[in-house]
Amino acid sequence: MTRKTHNKLVFISGIFNVLHPGHIRMFRFASELGGRLVIGLLKKENLDANILADAERLESLKAISFIDDVVMLNDLEHTLLTLRPDIVLKGNEFKSGHNIEQSIIQAWGGELVFSSGESTFNSTSILTSGSLQADFDLPSSYFSYIKRHNIQPSFIASALDQLSNLKVAVIGDIILDEYVDCDPVGLSREDPTIVVSPVEKKCFIGGAAIVACHTRSFGAKVDFYSVCGKDKKADWLIKELNDKGVHCNLVNDETRPTTVKKRYRSGNKTLLRVNEFRSHPLNTRAQNALLQAIESQIHEYDLIMFSDFSYGLLSEDTVQKIASLAEQHDVPMVADSQTSSQKGDLNKFRRMRLVTPTELEARQATNVLDSSVGLAQVVEVLINRLQPGNVVMTLAEAGAMVANKNSNQRPQLDSLPALNKNPVDVSGAGDLLLVTTSLLMIAECDVWHAALMGMIASAIHISTVGNEPINAQELRRYLHKMQPRS
Template structure:
């Protein structure tokens, strides 16, 4: 039976966005073009990207906050409102007038997604925004037990910013867990742990991960590239791999049925952070995260897992 430290404070740094869903009915084809006409019934907005990590932490009844960037627009106000709904004050948000708040709009008819439209700016943040981010971090870091970096490659986590963030965290003894993106993992140099999925690990190392030996070779190379203590690779239906102390361990999946893998990586990052902040060992934390992932992939969309749902998987 798992118990989490509900007084743990977890800080997330990463790309915050809004997931916007437009739901409707579709009963005819447009006379203007061979496309469906969707009669809108309702719309929903929820936190996405690093915001989904926040939702997963809160679902596990832990305290958290976020340092991120948004535009100086109406959607930034919506982000603040959505954070407040999740019990987060949004004091770590920096408004950048040079970019829009990232929003991904999906149009669905009878639960079938017809199109996705993204409004975003992905160029790297400017130096003044970077300075503002570091000022936010400096004011918040000592109040948190662990730092999670959620990289969606939207321009916030530049090589320069990552180096400063990881150095500041190490200087005050804060562990840093990274959910990486891209091909260059050297930008995460000095992190405590990096957590790519199998595809990301293969692309970053140039190794085709097809068996245990190639998996171990990829993990070893990732550890060298990021100069980190441990590497976790999520393997979808094959579970989670842990490479630490020069040894590879694979924990089989606990999923009973897979409905939707959307957001499972966010769940793993959040649950790893919660577990480690609660005093679990790395292996125990990965077993906990594996169970949390099994819960969310059995649901539709970017779902979350509660401690009761995780414990129910034990039986």
């Protein structure tokens, strides 16, 4: 729906403690239902002590362009009788409960609508707002986040110092990323096909292998476990990984050539991607060799990082056996299971310290595919099902939702908006988010500190072509920018 019905008033009530992209989707949808959107904001005096002050929440709502007015709400029935809205909009999660609004608004023919707005999955990477420069400032929304969570730059600096003391196992699919820069020639006369001429080719480490490189670049010691073919591509990758200080434990499988993702690009745009791969599960010999190698070193690790690109290495059986080893030795685990050209399955990764799905991956894992179900509800279902300690759900150009599991309570939620909507190359941004956030959490940061730095690291990363590691020193340059503006 895109055209407003201008004679209708739409009403939404709630706490709106921290506005996140799910709220914005709902407000947008509400503004399309009628000509005027009014928000009823519940007063703090009737709420939990941790809720932000009325003035802060009111200011945040008034900054949203979809909202026409905000009224403080003490008595819902009185407010409804005064406003007489044509439509009362509530989130989809309230549909099966008791809704007192229904009996009130039916007196004048009002309608109760349940929806949380529409979802779009036009990207599965992190895209972050504004044009990223070599040295960028943080937007005001980041300072609000910093204040809410009492972010201490000195604490982050101390955690970055600790990364060199960590030893990490990265387990996942090894991929060679090949970029072919092309000059456009024109349009074929035989059929409507774009014709290009290759100019230059460059190869990059990809998949879980670049996750291992990012981890090593931050200073941690890294063992990388994967499976590859017996071919020149594997030889090139192994040399590059060794040169970057990553210790490789690769199982050879002659039935599985090393995976290659080839991108044809022109003018900073990808025209075509060709994937060369096999995705059948590991045979028993290869699986046993992988598990034995991990078991022999498991006692040395501070963290196990699963980076699953769904090319057959991390089957559910393999993940369960590795997870069992990790739990026996009290080694925390984090995971990312990508759905892009391949369909991932986050359900394999239970009881992780952190998972970092895209919205699409989270919805597939929870089977909440109805786009009208709000983001907060998707995160809550994901936490109940997979029992992760923390979730960072990426939302393409809308940034990310951050969630911390509270025992016997609903998860605490917040969001970080994007930093650059004009990236040069988004490939691998999610990988760097996983690495940065999980390493800082192992180094004693909470998820709020760690996810903030993960978003900054990803923003730095997407300003250049190719999946090249960044280091802790590049992150340190942004710590002094976290001081409140005068």
